[in-house]
Amino acid sequence: MIELGLSRISRLVQHSAFTWKAVHVAGTNGKGSITSYVSGLLTAAGVRCGRFTSPHLIDRWDCITINDKVIQESLFRQVEEQIKQRNQSLGLDASEFELLTATAFEIFDREHVEIGVVEVGMGGRLDATNILSNVLVSVIAKIGRDHEAFLGNSIQAIANEKAGILKDGVPCVFDGTNDAEVLQVLQSRIQELGIDATMATQDIASRQFPSLVSLFRDLDLEPHQRTNIACATLALQKTLEQIKSPKTVDDLVPELSKIQWPGRLQLLSLKALVDRDEPVLLDGAHNVQSSNVLANFVNRKLRQQGLPVTWVVAVSQGKDLSELLQPLIHPGDNVAVVAFGPVDGMPWVKATDTATVAEHAKSIPGVGQVESFGADILSALAWASLSANQGPLAIAGSLYLVSDIFRLLRAKQ
Numbered sequence: 541m542i543e544l545g546l547s548r549i550s551r552l553v554q555h556s557a558f559t560w561k562a563v564h565v566a567g568t569n570g571k572g573s574i575t576s577y578v579s580g581l582l583t584a585a586g587v588r589c590g591r592f593t594s595p596h597l598i599d600r601w602d603c604i605t606i607n608d609k610v611i612q613e614s615l616f617r618q619v620e621e622q623i624k625q626r627n628q629s630l631g632l633d634a635s636e637f638e639l640l641t642a643t644a645f646e647i648f649d650r651e652h653v654e655i656g657v658v659e660v661g662m663g664g665r666l667d668a669t670n671i672l673s674n675v676l677v678s679v680i681a682k683i684g685r686d687h688e689a690f691l692g693n694s695i696q697a698i699a700n701e702k703a704g705i706l707k708d709g710v711p712c713v714f715d716g717t718n719d720a721e722v723l724q725v726l727q728s729r730i731q732e733l734g735i736d737a738t739m740a741t742q743d744i745a746s747r748q749f750p751s752l753v754s755l756f757r758d759l760d761l762e763p764h765q766r767t768n769i770a771c772a773t774l775a776l777q778k779t780l781e782q783i784k785s786p787k788t789v790d791d792l793v794p795e796l797s798k799i800q801w802p803g804r805l806q807l808l809s810l811k812a813l814v815d816r817d818e819p820v821l822l823d824g825a826h827n828v829q830s831s832n833v834l835a836n837f838v839n840r841k842l843r844q845q846g847l848p849v850t851w852v853v854a855v856s857q858g859k860d861l862s863e864l865l866q867p868l869i870h871p872g873d874n875v876a877v878v879a880f881g882p883v884d885g886m887p888w889v890k891a892t893d894t895a896t897v898a899e900h901a902k903s904i905p906g907v908g909q910v911e912s913f914g915a916d917i918l919s920a921l922a923w924a925s926l927s928a929n930q931g932p933l934a935i936a937g938s939l940y941l942v943s944d945i946f947r948l949l950r951a952k953q
Contacts, residue, residue, distance in 0.1 A: 548634045549668040552627060552642045560590065560653045562672045563779055566660040566702045567681025567715065569829050570768045573801045574681055577772035579657040580799040582779065583607045585787040590653035592644040592669075594637065594661050595939060597802060598946050600885050604644045606651050619643050619650070636885050637661050641668040655779065665704020677778040678705050678712040679771055682764065683722045684829035699725035711736040713775045716744065717767050738774050745770035748777070751793040759797060762805065764833050769796060803942035805837055810945075812952040813918065814925040816933070824939035826856065828863040834936055835867040842932035848872035848908060850928035852920050853901075853937035854880045855892045861900040864937060871906025874927040876920040878913050880940040889940065917944055 563578055565571045572593050579591040589607060596603040601616035620643045627634045634642070641661070648656045655676070660667045664680075683699050699722040706712055706729055714726050716739035730737040738744075742763075746752045752773065756766055777789050800806075807819040821842065825834040842849055851873060855864060869875060877898045879891035898912040909927060913920035924933055935945060 546666060546668070546671055548632045549638045549641060549671045551630055552623065552632055552634050552638060553645055553671060558645060558649055558656075558672075558674060560648050560656050560674070561783075562675045563655060563657045563677050563679065563775060564660070564669065564672055564675050564705050565658065565679040565681065565775075566664040566667075566705045567679075568684040568698070568702075568827065569833070570681035570715065570764060570771070571659050571679075573765070573768045573804065574679055574772045574775070575657045575659045576801045577769060577796060577799055578679075578776055578779070579605070580608055581772070581776050581789075581792045581795055582655055582657070584792050584795040585780065585785055587783070587785070588652060588654045590644075590648040590651070590656040591658075592641070592648075592656060593659040594640070595883065595886065595943075597943055598950065600640070603640070604647060606648075606653060611647060611651075615647065615651075616643065619646050622646075635668075636887075638668045640885065641671075645671075655783070660702075660705060663698075663701040663704070665701050667705075670705055675707055675710045676782050677775050678707065678710055679775045680705070680712065680714040680726060681768065681771060682715045682829065683718055684827060695719060695721050696725050700729075703729040706730065706733055706735065708733050709735065711738070711778050713738045713740050713771055713778065715767055715771055716741040717763075736778075738778070740767065740771040740774045742766040742770050745773050749773055749789045749793060751790040755793055755796060762833065762837055765805075802946070803939060805834070808949075810921065810925070810949070812949055814921050816925045816928070816930065818930050818933070821932070821934040821936075822942055822945060823934065823936045824942045825868075825936045826859065826864070826938050828860070828867075831864050831867045831936075834934075838868070838932070838934060842934065843870075845931075847931040848874065849932040849934055850874040850876070850924045852876045852878060852917075852924045852933070852935045852941075853897065854878045854894075854941040855897050855937045856940065857890050857892050859892065861892070861897060865897075865901060866904060868934075868936065869901060869904050869907055872908050874908040874924070875901045875910045876913060876924045876927075877901065877910065878917050878920045878941065879915045880917075880938055880944050881915060883940050883943075891938070891940070917941075917948065 582589040894912040
């Protein structure tokens with residue numbers, strides 16, 4: 541169950557002021573990548589850095605890292621149990637995400653983290669992570685329409701919720717490629733608070749950090765990836781200034797090429813699961829903005845030879861099937877529809893019925909074969925591999941499907 545608000549989390553966390561400082565990141569798309577870049581670069585700078593993101597990728601505890609290494613399961617379960625007992629003794633009835641957030645923050649305290657890079661779960665203003673008080677810099681990534689039942693049914697309302705992480709006296713960095721309506725909301729809030737604000741674009745970051753020019757030239761990045769790096773490096777500069785680090789952003793930029801965010805435009809081998817030599821594209825695109833980004837990447841990279849793309853898709857309940865699927869599926873494309881399994885710690889998250897998704901896919905003009913496989917992901921992969929015949933194959937529609945793929949691969953190790 542999702543119930544936004546700060547009253548329960550404020551009682552659940554043990555300390556009114558944490559022993560660590562934070563970089564707080566909100567947005568609809570890109571916030572996971574930005575947190576990964578910032579934490580990776582801080583770690584490279586010699587800062588003991590924690591990172592908290594959501595949802596988890598494979599196991600519930602892999603959403604918490606220290607110095608870019610996933611924490612031990614034993615530590616997670618020990619602290620989680622103490623948080624659950626505190627929740628019970630106080631009669632708070634905290635949500636799963638509130639329990640997880642409190643667990644992460646307590647682990648950062650115990651492990652003597654200097655800076656925690658924290659991704660907002662949903663929205664910002666009323667998100668459990670917004671209990672943070674000792675924030676060095678707030679970052680707002682690309683904002684789009686998602687979670688409208690909780691955040692509002694207009695882009696301005698959603699932007700207003702994201703802007704709720706901005707705090708008096710705390711500098712901020714925001715994605716300058718946001719829509720004009722979003723920028724207006726953000727700049728109004730920034731002006732109201734009178735805080736130091738930096739708009740992040742590729743050009744602005746490149747002028748400030750010359751080392752980015754060669755990085756962008758050498759790496760084949762999508763436009764949104766360059767903007768995410770711009771957000772991360774500009775936020776990093778504000779962080780390094782405040783902690784008086786001897787390192788500069790230009791010192792650390794070469795580390796960016798080593799940092800990866802799994803499940804986003806990721807090419808990987810599925811040879812352990814299916815009879816296929818060519819890599820498969822894996823992406824957690826699950827809203828209209830990320831779907832359009834994925835579609836542009838696929839059109840540029842996978843459709844070069846004019847071959848149709850074979851898709852394996854799953855969709856969470858409540859998503860707009862038309863907005864999600866129509867940018868991706870072209871005439872002649874084949875589609876395998878699956879349902880991801882139960883999500884540990886998030887029992888309210890369920891997959892849309894595969895027959896419903898399949899019917900929608902069949903309604904797309906010119907679509908090729910469409911097959912529904914229920915929860916049998918392995919059969920869907922086998923069918924998709926056969927249909928693709930070493931041609932382009934992509935898995936998309938849900939981060940939870942990405943997680944299931946990684947679990948299947950791990951089981952074969």
